[in-house]
Amino acid sequence: MTSIKDVARDIEMSTATVSRALRGLQGVSDETRERVIESALRLGYVPSPSAAGLASGQTRTVAVIVPMVTRWFFASVVQGAEEVLRERGYDLLLYNLAGDASARHRVFATSLLTKRVDAVLVLSLKPTEEELDRLARLGRPVTIVGADMPGWATVRIDDREAAASATAHLVELGHRRVAYIGGATEGVLDFTAPTARLAGYRTTLEAAGIEPAPELEQDGEFTIAGGARATRTLLGLPDPPTAIFAASDEMAMGVLRAARDLGVRVPEDLSVVGLDDHELADYFDLTTVAQPVLEQGRVAAMQVLAALAGEWQPTQVILPTELVIRRTTAPPPARSAGP
Amino acid sequence: MTSIKDVARDIEMSTATVSRALRGLQGVSDETRERVIESALRLGYVPSPSAAGLASGQTRTVAVIVPMVTRWFFASVVQGAEEVLRERGYDLLLYNLAGDASARHRVFATSLLTKRVDAVLVLSLKPTEEELDRLARLGRPVTIVGADMPGWATVRIDDREAAASATAHLVELGHRRVAYIGGATEGVLDFTAPTARLAGYRTTLEAAGIEPAPELEQDGEFTIAGGARATRTLLGLPDPPTAIFAASDEMAMGVLRAARDLGVRVPEDLSVVGLDDHELADYFDLTTVAQPVLEQGRVAAMQVLAALAGEWQPTQVILPTELVIRRTTAPPPARSAGP
DNA sequence: GTGAAAGCGCTAACAA
DNA sequence: TTGTTAGCGCTTTCAC
Numbered sequence: 001m002t003s004i005k006d007v008a009r010d011i012e013m014s015t016a017t018v019s020r021a022l023r024g025l026q027g028v029s030d031e032t033r034e035r036v037i038e039s040a041l042r043l044g045y046v047p048s049p050s051a052a053g054l055a056s057g058q059t060r061t062v063a064v065i066v067p068m069v070t071r072w073f074f075a076s077v078v079q080g081a082e083e084v085l086r087e088r089g090y091d092l093l094l095y096n097l098a099g100d101a102s103a104r105h106r107v108f109a110t111s112l113l114t115k116r117v118d119a120v121l122v123l124s125l126k127p128t129e130e131e132l133d134r135l136a137r138l139g140r141p142v143t144i145v146g147a148d149m150p151g152w153a154t155v156r157i158d159d160r161e162a163a164a165s166a167t168a169h170l171v172e173l174g175h176r177r178v179a180y181i182g183g184a185t186e187g188v189l190d191f192t193a194p195t196a197r198l199a200g201y202r203t204t205l206e207a208a209g210i211e212p213a214p215e216l217e218q219d220g221e222f223t224i225a226g227g228a229r230a231t232r233t234l235l236g237l238p239d240p241p242t243a244i245f246a247a248s249d250e251m252a253m254g255v256l257r258a259a260r261d262l263g264v265r266v267p268e269d270l271s272v273v274g275l276d277d278h279e280l281a282d283y284f285d286l287t288t289v290a291q292p293v294l295e296q297g298r299v300a301a302m303q304v305l306a307a308l309a310g311e312w313q314p315t316q317v318i319l320p321t322e323l324v325i326r327r328t329t330a331p332p333p334a335r336s337a338g339p
Numbered sequence: 340m341t342s343i344k345d346v347a348r349d350i351e352m353s354t355a356t357v358s359r360a361l362r363g364l365q366g367v368s369d370e371t372r373e374r375v376i377e378s379a380l381r382l383g384y385v386p387s388p389s390a391a392g393l394a395s396g397q398t399r400t401v402a403v404i405v406p407m408v409t410r411w412f413f414a415s416v417v418q419g420a421e422e423v424l425r426e427r428g429y430d431l432l433l434y435n436l437a438g439d440a441s442a443r444h445r446v447f448a449t450s451l452l453t454k455r456v457d458a459v460l461v462l463s464l465k466p467t468e469e470e471l472d473r474l475a476r477l478g479r480p481v482t483i484v485g486a487d488m489p490g491w492a493t494v495r496i497d498d499r500e501a502a503a504s505a506t507a508h509l510v511e512l513g514h515r516r517v518a519y520i521g522g523a524t525e526g527v528l529d530f531t532a533p534t535a536r537l538a539g540y541r542t543t544l545e546a547a548g549i550e551p552a553p554e555l556e557q558d559g560e561f562t563i564a565g566g567a568r569a570t571r572t573l574l575g576l577p578d579p580p581t582a583i584f585a586a587s588d589e590m591a592m593g594v595l596r597a598a599r600d601l602g603v604r605v606p607e608d609l610s611v612v613g614l615d616d617h618e619l620a621d622y623f624d625l626t627t628v629a630q631p632v633l634e635q636g637r638v639a640a641m642q643v644l645a646a647l648a649g650e651w652q653p654t655q656v657i658l659p660t661e662l663v664i665r666r667t668t669a670p671p672p673a674r675s676a677g678p
Numbered sequence: 679g680t681g682a683a684a685g686c687g688c689t690a691a692c693a694a
Numbered sequence: 695t696t697g698t699t700a701g702c703g704c705t706t707t708c709a710c
Contacts, residue, residue: 001454001687003686003687003688004687004688005687005688013696013697014696014697014698015687015688015689015697016689016690016696016697016698016699017695017696017697019688019689019690020689020695020696023689027695027696028695028696029695029696032695032696044450046450046453046454047454047687047688048393048454048686048687048688049389049392049398049454049455050388050389050390050392050393050398050454050686050687050688051389051393051686051687051688051689051702052687052688052689053388053389053392053688053702054387054389054390054393054686054687054688054689054701054702054703054704055687055688055689055690055701055702056688056689056690056702057689057702059388059389061432068418069408069414069417069418069421070411070414070415070418070618071414072409072411075408075409075414076409078408078433078435079407079408079409079435079437082408082433082434082435082437083435083437086434086435086442086445091432091455092432092433093400093430093431093432093433094417094421094431094432094433095421095425096417096418096421096422096425098418098421098422103425106425111383111385114385115340115385115386115387115388115389115703116388116430224619224622253619253622257622279409279563280563280592280619283563283592283596340703342702342703342704343703343704344703344704352680352681353680353681353682354681354703354704354705355680355681355682355683355705355706356679356680356681358704358705358706359679359680359705362705366679366680367679367680368679368680371679371680386703386704387702387703387704389702389703389704390686390702390703390704390705391703391704391705392686392704393685393686393687393688393702393703393704393705394685394686394703394704394705394706395686395704395705395706396686396705454687679710680709680710681708681709681710682707682708682709682710683706683707683708683709684705684706684707684708685704685705685706685707686703686704686705686706687702688701688702689700689701689702690699690700690701690702691698691699691700691701692697692698692699692700693696693697693698693699694695694696694697694698
């Protein structure tokens with residue numbers, strides 16, 4: 001393997017100059033730089049990240065901690081982050097928890113990240129106090145994507161507001177029995193979004209003079225199957241809802257599936273709103289609250305890179321959402337005449 | 340940052356012994372090892388991957404090159420690979436091409452990977468001669484997932500056979516006008532699967548005495564939208580097919596969507612078979628050829644790790660597929676009486 | 679079973 | 695503008 005020494009010897013210069021020239025630092029004459037580059041190319045020189053990391057204390061690597069890469073949302077955020085990291089010459093180290101508590105523990109509690117990465121991106125998870133403590137002790141830029149963590153750099157949407165706009169849309173159409181399908185507000189994988197979305201839903205109903213009913217709030221586990229299950233429960237109620245707001249598009253798909261199975265027409269008998277604008281939302285004609293996905297990854301990556309460059313300190317960034325009305329929402333059916 | 344020196348000083352031993360003890364090498368007395376571990380724990384010692392990498396020439400990192408992480412299939416393979424890599428203490432460096440030719444070039448043509456990773460996993464892509472040459476010159480284990488590359492370690496399914504079983508299922512139901520929706524056999528992101536699947540489709544038709552018709556072979560770009568577009572073309576034909584085999588489940592979803600839009604009933608008027616057993620296939624009641632997904636990632640990771648350990652040389656592994664009959668296939672409609 | 683010492687390939691002061 | 699000189703924190707002979 002040819003090293004920086006070989007290049008230095010080749011052009012009869014010191015390794016320091018070669019290093020400077022190759023990294024584009026100033027204080028190197030144009031002519032020297034040219035000769036260095038020519039020689040490096042000719043000798044097939046490739047710098048060693050390990051050596052550079054050891055000497056400089058920088059790894060040019062960013063860790064991305066993902067609850068589950070197979071979920072479209074997370075994969076998209078990763079893609080957005082990777083895009084800007086690659087562009088700036090940083091590598092992306094992927095840690096996928098895959099819903100596994102021991103994996104979570106390994107990543108956070110052991111010192112996996114120490115001395116290994118320059119910065120960390122945490123997707124959607126709500127780290128525990130102890131985990132936050134460890135992250136802080138890394139002494140490196142950390143940005144949390146999709147969760148509200150006061151005191152930490154975050155990139156997210158206003159979940160409460162997003163849920164409110166979905167709920168308001170249904171209320172404005174005339175619905176009074178509006179159900180909510182969300183997810184556990186705690187568990188192995190903790191998120192803050194479910195709590196905020198539930199709050200947005202409730203507040204909006206109350207503002208419209210509608211009393212939130214506990215039986216209309218169901219857990220859909222943020223999965224298609226969970227959404228379907230919750231829907232079966234809701235539609236089996238003595239006084240079933242005429243509209244359902246699912247806190248994620250995947251759960252909304254579950255709603256559509258269950259409705260179809262039960263012979264309930266959407267939107268004639270039941271209105272459905274999701275949240276995400278999943279790549280399949282259009283396919284399902286699903287009315288939903290769109291959130292920028294790639295963009296959250298991009299911005300988060302830019303945040304930590306800027307922090308590394310000392311340009312600006314990461315802050316709380318809130319990206320806009322937008323209600324996208326498609327064809328799963330309509331006014332409620334006329335009350336059927338009683339017996 | 341506490342280093343190996345601090346631990347050595349703490350227990351009054353050499354750094355060599357500490358290093359040996361921590362790595363579980365033999366030739367260290369039990370008592371010494373215990374003292375080392377205790378001290379390391381107490382001092383909060385965390386080894387430096389850069390230093391270890393520089394000294395040993397091993398990075399304990401594996402690169403995974405992915406055409407597009409946002410596609411369920413690729414994300415799943417990544418998840419499978421990450422699982423076994425993490426378990427064995429390896430890190431996963433993600434390179435996402437995102438359909439971008441310049442990204443592809445950067446990863447393959449520049450020496451991004453040299454001195455940076457111990458092994459490489461390439462997903463589904465069919466590297467060019469030049470790219471293969473560069474991969475070979477890395478001098479490190481490389482396994483290609485989901486593509487047929489003679490002479491290279493690969494983990495994949497038998498695409499030809501998978502397509503054949505899908506086609507055979509349709510033929511056995513009595514279909515004679517069977518269409519195929521696949522993807523370009525070359526482009527920025529080259530894959531070998533489309534070619535093999537097309538071949539499996541054709542061969543099966545021919546074996547059944549059916550002459551493959553060029554107009555029944557369409558490009559669906561391996562996307563939902565592409566599948567829908569191809570379907571509109573097919574169903575607009577003077578003599579439209581009674582069955583469609585889509586070479587991926589996502590394209591099959593496009594078929595279902597287009598059929599629905601056109602008022603064509605599935606499976607009464609049109610049978611549809613996909614390939615993948617996508618997480619949504621069940622949702623759509625889609626008949627499909629299931630391929631192991633996580634498993635391909637796992638096996639590929641195990642391959643390169645075994646090669647690194649010098650245990651065995653990577654080879655060509657073919658994982659089984661299975662026809663999953665759901666509710667999008669049925670016998671063709673009875674020929675309507677002519678005018 | 680343990681230690682001494684060299685060195686992996688680079689960066690970063692400090693000099694010149 | 696360039697060179698000298700220390701390391702960075704490990705691993706790895708080779709002794710003992």
